[in-house]
Amino acid sequence: MIVIVNGSIVGTKETGCALCGGTWGNHYETIEGHNLFFCCHICAKAFKNIINEAKRRGKLENIEYIDIKGNFYKGRIIEARDSKKSYKFYVKFSDEGEIIELKELSNS
């Protein structure tokens, strides 16, 4: 799975947290079969919430690509893709990584 945060490939300690792109911290989780680096468990939880929503609402299967734009304050625009289709949405998280706002964006 390729994860892009604000234009850069992320997911390792060197490249940055798979949600926020930060390189502080030392938390790893296996998600969709990929061992991904996160700065903390809250970012990991938020990322898993993104995956779940992309699968549930967007009917995606094996997610191959996720593009995340934004940050904690602004909220984030997400584009997730599997081999056949993509799903785009806006999401905002609480301090605990729970979704507090979600809007579907135009999905063609």
Add this chain to the structure above:
Amino acid sequence: MPICPVCRLELDSWMDISEHIEKMANEKSDPQHVMWLNRHISNKEIKKEDLETWLFNYFEKPNELSLWIRKRFIEKFYSHKPHPFMLAMQKPTRGVLLGYVLEHRHFLQNWVKVLSLIVFNTDKDDVIKYELENISTEYLGINGKPSHYELLIRMGESLGLSREIIFSTDPLPSTKESIETWRYIALNRPWIETMAAMHSLEIAADRSNKNYGAKIHYFDIEILNSDKYNKEVKDFLREGYEADIGHTGEALNLIEKYADTRKTIENIKVTVLKSLDALDKYLFARLERAMQFEPELIEVIKQ
């Protein structure tokens, strides 16, 4: 003795604080410490020694507390990359102003509740008088002038929202979280920290900000003379423009006057940063609400 800006742990030096933060972030992946680093310094890891230097410069300079608060505010909201809400206020659309109205009603109501707690918790007459005057201006209105709260509602009505809708709309979750932060401070920290947390927020509309390095004002002052905005919008903006310069300076002077120990000053700084963080989140909530009227504002997120 410096304190950790996240958990307020007291240690002997900034080097010790730097080691503590680095350990909490990199060994324990503690979300609070990691988030603080991400939001205040950089999301890219730096060496312990550099972190120590950064912390020293950030917390020790400038020496004067009121100036320190102003500087931190301006660099967060008005420096080379001003906050998107401040940018939106240079030419506010109907959606931006309605987003302001619907969220700010909750902010202002909470504002006077928190100020009341400062009054309850202090024995200083000048502080009590200052806060009661502020509450009157914001919530009751004085000398025959409507309150800031009333002017906000009138602005909303003039832009097409009924009073019923304004009063029955719940705050967005981000506004709620920010309000909870300010309430937590009021209920758990000394009155002087609460006072600093709240009145540092009034720097937002302070006319003198450009003297301290701000690139823009809270809104484009030309709006006050423009025929593109109605009387109610101008009345609301003018009130803040004229009031907050006095409010802010006086409050900061009182805080400086009663912050008489190093420990008090350290704690005020940590609390102010938590408050500014809540403000950052709250200002985005206004934009988020504005998106309900103008979906194209989603472009702000992409920038």
